[in-house]
Amino acid sequence: MEKNDIKPRKLIFDKEGLQLLAKRLKEIRAEKGISQEELAYRAEMTLSQIARIETVKTNPTVSTIFKIVRALEVPLSDLFNFELPPFSNE
């Protein structure tokens, strides 16, 4: 009989890296002294999405990051100013 080969596609959620991004975002936001709500407003996105990013519940898209960076009025390389860990997909 034919095998039921379930081929599991591996998508990735890079928790380690996303944690560093979240940390950096919180830092910058704190420096600027603006709330998640205010940032969401300025970036024209939802508070829930900002919160999801900061609590590492989601794997944001590059466009989303671009919006945030613009709203924070900070260079892109500033938000990404951290060292990526070697990678483990746990």
Place this chain on the structure above:
Amino acid sequence: MEKNDIKPRKLIFDKEGLQLLAKRLKEIRAEKGISQEELAYRAEMTLSQIARIETVKTNPTVSTIFKIVRALEVPLSDLFNFELPPFSNE
């Protein structure tokens, strides 16, 4: 009668920014002299996805960018070493 209010959620595809990212990726990949296929292999992702990013057909996630950056053995801030245009959602 009740109105058929279609409320159009606005998602964003930041073509301008993504074009710059694509350009930077191509540049780095060229410098390193590796093909899309080789990069895909090293990053453990598909050739099609690399191509989609370089031709601005997709809005990649941060985790995807992390994989690419690791495979290119280049700092994160290097891939993002460009100036974001002010933003237009055409």
Place this chain on the structure above:
DNA sequence: AAATATTATAGCACATGTGCTATAATTTGT
């Protein structure tokens, strides 16, 4: 020019990002 390598497209399926809305939990200020 033919062969080979590289890049671009395409379509399907599944997983997930995000908007939207509401509520809960936590922190801050009085």
Place this chain on the structure above:
DNA sequence: ACAAATTATAGCACATGTGCTATAATATTT
């Protein structure tokens, strides 16, 4: 301790990212 502000969670719906596979288009080499 209370009130107010801020942050975190949650669930639904829809759009889309990505793997997978195949093929087409283009560029490179011989």
